[in-house]
Amino acid sequence: MTDANQKYVLHAAEIEGRAETFSHPFNKKSEITGAHSGPLTGLKRVGESKVTVPPGKESFGNHSHELEEEWICILEGKGVAGNDGGDCEVSAGDFMGFPMPGRFSTQKIER
Secondary structure, three states, X not given: OOOOOOOOOOOHHHHHHOOEEEOOOOXXXXXXXXXXXXXXXXXXXXXXXXXXXXXXXXXXXXXXXOOOXXXXXXXXXXXXXXXXXXXXXXXXXXXXXXXXXXOEEEEEEEO
16 A cells, blocks of 8 residues: 555656755755655665756765665766765766765765
8 A cells, every 4th residue: 555645757847846955964065956756656675856056055074874785876966075085076967876884975066
């Protein structure tokens, strides 16, 4: 049985309408605007969020996931991604994957 509020397709306008601004608790410079879409479609083992980080702000602080992998695809803009191996410039079209267990930080995103 599925939840009555569950959907399998979320249109862009619905996602944008759910966007909220928040900061990551491990990074005081963090400012992220986005929506968590995964749970609305019934996803339980993987999350999905489309987020925007304003110029001059940062996304997450160092953290790790014990039971899940994480990935980031840069859709627009450029920035610096930091992980245990050092910093790396990233820009639109770049993809980052973080197998579990791991430790990483995505840093300052600039547009």
